[in-house]
Amino acid sequence: xxxxxxxxxxxxxxxxxxxxxxxxxxxxxxxxxxxxxxxxxxxxxxxxxxxxxxxxxxxxxxxxxxxxxxxxxxxxxxxxxx
Numbered sequence: 001x002x003x004x005x006x007x008x009x010x011x012x013x014x015x016x017x018x019x020x021x022x023x024x025x026x027x028x029x030x031x032x033x034x035x036x037x038x039x040x041x042x043x044x045x046x047x048x049x050x051x052x053x054x055x056x057x058x059x060x061x062x063x064x065x066x067x068x069x070x071x072x073x074x075x076x077x078x079x080x081x082x
Contacts, residue, residue, distance in 0.1 A: 012027075015027055015030060015031070018030060
């Protein structure tokens with residue numbers, strides 16, 4: 001599918017300069033790479049959000065099963081001091 005995007009002349013010129021300075025053969029190549037990087041970033045963000053959701057669900061299940069768990073920092077500190 002071919003899609004047309006309208007951008008300002010100033011932005012177009014800035015992108016052309018960025019493409020040349022970045023070693024890209026064309027502006028199209030730069031834009032393709034930018035979209036790929038952006039898409040990978042979005043997928044990583046979605047993965048992280050899903051992981052946090054799963055951790056929250058696990059914490060909730062553990063809390064329902066075992067109740068509120070006390071902080072073990074003091075126990076570890078006391079154990080180290082022995």
